[in-house]
Amino acid sequence: MKILVTGGAGFMGSNFIKYIFNKYPDYQVVNLDKLTYAGNLENLKEIKENPNYKFVKGDIARNKDLNKALDKGVDVIINYAAETHVDRSILNPRAFVETDVLGIYELLEAVKQGKAQKMIQISTDEVFGEIDEGEFFENSPFEPNSPYSASKAGGDLLCRAYNVTYNTPVIITHSCNFYGPYQYPEKLIPLFITNLMENKKVPLYNQGKNIREWIYTEDHCRAIDQILHQGRIGEVYNIGSGERLKNIEIANLILEALGKTRDMIEHVKDRPGHDSRYAVNSDKLRKNLDWEPRVKFQEGIKKTVQWYKDNPEWWQKLKNNEYWQYYKKQYQTNDENSPKDSPI
Numbered sequence: 001m002k003i004l005v006t007g008g009a010g011f012m013g014s015n016f017i018k019y020i021f022n023k024y025p026d027y028q029v030v031n032l033d034k035l036t037y038a039g040n041l042e043n044l045k046e047i048k049e050n051p052n053y054k055f056v057k058g059d060i061a062r063n064k065d066l067n068k069a070l071d072k073g074v075d076v077i078i079n080y081a082a083e084t085h086v087d088r089s090i091l092n093p094r095a096f097v098e099t100d101v102l103g104i105y106e107l108l109e110a111v112k113q114g115k116a117q118k119m120i121q122i123s124t125d126e127v128f129g130e131i132d133e134g135e136f137f138e139n140s141p142f143e144p145n146s147p148y149s150a151s152k153a154g155g156d157l158l159c160r161a162y163n164v165t166y167n168t169p170v171i172i173t174h175s176c177n178f179y180g181p182y183q184y185p186e187k188l189i190p191l192f193i194t195n196l197m198e199n200k201k202v203p204l205y206n207q208g209k210n211i212r213e214w215i216y217t218e219d220h221c222r223a224i225d226q227i228l229h230q231g232r233i234g235e236v237y238n239i240g241s242g243e244r245l246k247n248i249e250i251a252n253l254i255l256e257a258l259g260k261t262r263d264m265i266e267h268v269k270d271r272p273g274h275d276s277r278y279a280v281n282s283d284k285l286r287k288n289l290d291w292e293p294r295v296k297f298q299e300g301i302k303k304t305v306q307w308y309k310d311n312p313e314w315w316q317k318l319k320n321n322e323y324w325q326y327y328k329k330q331y332q333t334n335d336e337n338s339p340k341d342s343p344i
């Protein structure tokens, strides 16, 4: 099988490419990535010489770049490429519309023209908005609350429309929050782990009351594997672990794992439009495609803390580079829209 993975130099895309070569060594993978601040080829150093792997630097929203990656055609496109961080979308929404909406349009056009036999759109539970009780189902209405989730919703709606109107073969997934090795240190879990390792405080919004559902990298890769081989065209699948935690509970687990005390938590200004709770019902994936998560949060968070302890050179470089410094400065200079006023 020949797969085009877009955004394969990011957190989950790189985990997925390594998962594929481990389980299916004969598969071919082309990785098309723009290498934004979140793209990092070091995530793929183990496989860069693999003859079945090819890297193309490029933008999914540019037809020319896509054609280069698709010159000989592929069986499937798995789209991980996106602008992904909610706080950045509050500061700079434009890049989100360009990649998460226009990029999807270009990918769909390529599939419609027969350059790939199908496409899997990796999307998020955030498109459904927040839910204080109960769960989101695959057919729950879209009520996105951030420029990030609105852009992802736009891309997902295009996927649906192309499938209905042109019969373009697409499958959409809505996943809960990912965590694990190689996650860029702007997101809650790696930010808190690395700040504490640097002996810096951790900035918690809204007293840590908001709730997220968490899935470990490998479990998400296994879900996409099932969908790739057994998923039905035109279907939507929620991906969830059922493990829903308040952010304060996560902060406490990380403090405990690193032997730090609670005074390292800094309560900061809340994120505007901060969704209170996400929870997805993933029965369809579990029953129809015989998938279930294997890594419990208590175990996954320990493995994740250990990975960041073992790989300081990976994240220190990211927190010292120009992209990180620019992001930090935006917080400090953009008071009105800044999700938090504490230095990251």
Ligand code: NAD
Binding pocket: 006, 007, 008, 009, 010, 011, 012, 013, 032, 033, 034, 035, 036, 037, 038, 039, 040, 058, 059, 060, 061, 079, 080, 081, 082, 083, 084, 085, 099, 103, 122, 123, 124, 125, 152, 174, 175, 176, 177, 178, 179, 184
């Ligand atoms: P990430 O931010 O770590 O990586 C994104 C990758 O996409 C980077 O390598 C970046 O260089 C690349 N990219 C960005 N714009 C591009 C463009 N225009 N063309 C080509 N490449 C581009 O992302 P992640 O956290 O691994 O998320 C992967 C996907 O999963 C995203 O679509 C995201 O919306 C979705 N998702 C993420 C989570 C989560 O918790 N992180 C949960 C559910 C769904």
Ligand code: DAU
Binding pocket: 084, 085, 086, 087, 123, 124, 125, 126, 175, 176, 177, 178, 186, 187, 188, 189, 191, 203, 204, 205, 206, 208, 210, 211, 212, 247, 271, 278
């Ligand atoms: O639900 C899936 C989504 O999960 C993905 O689609 C997004 O790409 C991904 O970024 C993630 O979005 P969240 O906003 O849930 O993730 P983040 O790590 O930014 O924040 C998790 C929670 O922690 C959220 O309630 C906000 C809070 N938080 C976050 C940061 C960065 C803090 O309290 N302090 C922080 O510094």
